[in-house]
Structure formats: C-alpha cells, structure tokens
Amino acid sequence: MLQTNDGIERAKRGDTRAFRVLVEQHQGQVRATVRSMLGAVPEADDVAQEVFIRLHQALPDFRGDAKLSTYLSRIAINLSLNELKKRKRKGRWLTFARSDGPELQVEDSSARPERQDLQDALQRAMQQLDPEFRAVVTLRLVEGYSVKETADILGLPQGTIASRLARAQQKLRSILEPWL
Incomplete structure (x- = not known):
C-alpha cells in the first residue's frame, strides 16, 4: 500500500496506478460526504466521481498544505452545494431513495x-x-x-x-x- 504523500507525488508525475490507489483509499469518505449532503440519489455517484476528476486536474498544483482527505472533503462539499443549487434552480424536489451500497456500511436491518x-x-x-x-x-x-x-x-x-x-x-x- 502506498503512503499518501508518496502516492500523491507519484500521481503528480503521471503514475496512473498511484492515482488509482489514492482514489481507492478515499472513495468511501468522498461518497459518504456527498451522500450526506445530497442523500442517496443517483446524482450522488456522479458528484463523487467528479470530485476525483477535479482532484486529477488539480493534482499538479496540490501543495499539501492540507491533508488530502481534507482537500477532497472541501471539493465534495463544494460540488454538493453546486448540485443543490442546480436542483433548486430546476425546481426539483429531493427523493429519499434507500441505498444498500457497501460504502454506507449499514448493518443488516x-x-x-x-x-x-x-x-x-x-x-x-x-x-x-x-x-x-x-x-x-x-x-x-x-x-x-x-x-x-x-x-x-x-x-x-x-x-x-x-x-x-x-x-x-x-x-x-x-x-x-x-x-x-
């Protein structure tokens, strides 16, 4: 398993495997953050994926002033807020779909x-x-x-x-x- 700092540096140099490991290490946290903001709606997975697209684009400029998990949380919150604004503009109401995805780690009900x-x-x-x-x-x-x-x-x-x-x-x- 890659150390986060080593993984970040390798991903900055274009190592796709290192970036994939970073995604795997943080995808549960990102999905939980997005789902907490948006609910278990189909758009939540799209927003979570967009978080990692944004990370990939911004990685060359990532200085490490904050932990990667903190940086990802900020991106996830900002993108979630954008999605909520978009919903409001479209006049859509939230649906309360239940999610049985493993990332929620919900006990057997x-x-x-x-x-x-x-x-x-x-x-x-x-x-x-x-x-x-x-x-x-x-x-x-x-x-x-x-x-x-x-x-x-x-x-x-x-x-x-x-x-x-x-x-x-x-x-x-x-x-x-x-x-x-």
Missing part, C-alpha cells in the same frame, strides 16, 4: 428493522436541513473533523461553525423526536 427505520429517518432529516447547515453536520458529525478543520474547509469563522452545528442539531432533534 432484517435483524433490527427499527434500526433501519431510524437510519432512514435520519437521512430524511438531514435532507431537510439547509445546505449550509448540512455541510457543517456532515463535516463535524459524519466525517469527524474538528471545529477548526471544518471552518478551514468551509472558509468560515469557527464561531459560525459552532452556531450552525448547534442550530442544525436542534432542528434534527425536533425532526427526529418521534423516533427518540
């Missing part, structure tokens, strides 16, 4: 159907958040970034991150109250 119901409710609740709040929840609670890292990724002050997270959690709590 046949043994515990109430667990799957809660996960479906959480997915629907996330989609009810405004995109700027959803981005904060995704980065902080789904991806596990710190307040500072989230602020850096989104280009916002740390106080804004903290207040958006608190407001988002409050809204999620009210939406999910019947399940809790």
Whole structure:
C-alpha cells in the first residue's frame, strides 16, 4: 500500500496506478460526504466521481498544505452545494431513495428493522436541513473533523461553525423526536 504523500507525488508525475490507489483509499469518505449532503440519489455517484476528476486536474498544483482527505472533503462539499443549487434552480424536489451500497456500511436491518427505520429517518432529516447547515453536520458529525478543520474547509469563522452545528442539531432533534 502506498503512503499518501508518496502516492500523491507519484500521481503528480503521471503514475496512473498511484492515482488509482489514492482514489481507492478515499472513495468511501468522498461518497459518504456527498451522500450526506445530497442523500442517496443517483446524482450522488456522479458528484463523487467528479470530485476525483477535479482532484486529477488539480493534482499538479496540490501543495499539501492540507491533508488530502481534507482537500477532497472541501471539493465534495463544494460540488454538493453546486448540485443543490442546480436542483433548486430546476425546481426539483429531493427523493429519499434507500441505498444498500457497501460504502454506507449499514448493518443488516432484517435483524433490527427499527434500526433501519431510524437510519432512514435520519437521512430524511438531514435532507431537510439547509445546505449550509448540512455541510457543517456532515463535516463535524459524519466525517469527524474538528471545529477548526471544518471552518478551514468551509472558509468560515469557527464561531459560525459552532452556531450552525448547534442550530442544525436542534432542528434534527425536533425532526427526529418521534423516533427518540
């Protein structure tokens, strides 16, 4: 397995195998970020793929100031926000399709159907958040970034991150109250 820094340098020099390894190492994280922002809709896979296309195009200029996972999260959030804006312009409403893809790593709901119901409710609740709040929840609670890292990724002050997270959690709590 390639070390990330070594893999980045090799991919910069045109090593397609090294780039493929980088994609394999980070595709689960990218898909989770995009699906958290967009839901389990067909466009989510397209946006996740676009993240790696953008990485490939930007790789020669990648200086390594941030970890690659942080860089990819920022691209994923930005492309997801663009997709949400596009949906809004087209006047389309989100659909709440269920995903059984392995990248979600959801436990078998046949043994515990109430667990799957809660996960479906959480997915629907996330989609009810405004995109700027959803981005904060995704980065902080789904991806596990710190307040500072989230602020850096989104280009916002740390106080804004903290207040958006608190407001988002409050809204999620009210939406999910019947399940809790």
